[in-house]
Amino acid sequence: MNPERYHLTLTTAGRPMMQGWWGTEAVARDRFRDWVGDWGRPGARITLVDEETGSVLTAWSEDG
Numbered sequence: 001m002n003p004e005r006y007h008l009t010l011t012t013a014g015r016p017m018m019q020g021w022w023g024t025e026a027v028a029r030d031r032f033r034d035w036v037g038d039w040g041r042p043g044a045r046i047t048l049v050d051e052e053t054g055s056v057l058t059a060w061s062e063d064g
Helices: 025-039
Strands: 006-012 015-022 044-050 055-061
Touching: 006 025, 015 025, 025 044, 025 055
Parallel strands: none
Antiparallel strands: 006 015, 006 044, 044 055
């Protein structure tokens, strides 16, 4: 298991403000929901990426 496979990024105005890495998708998705609840504000974008495949698993922004 790669402990940094799932990469979560919070950006504001195109700048990375906070990042986190997790080894399991379930934990990373839980953190994604937490971050949306805690940091989801106008201008913010939160993205979860599978670093092994390069796929964006989910993303949140006020714009959709």
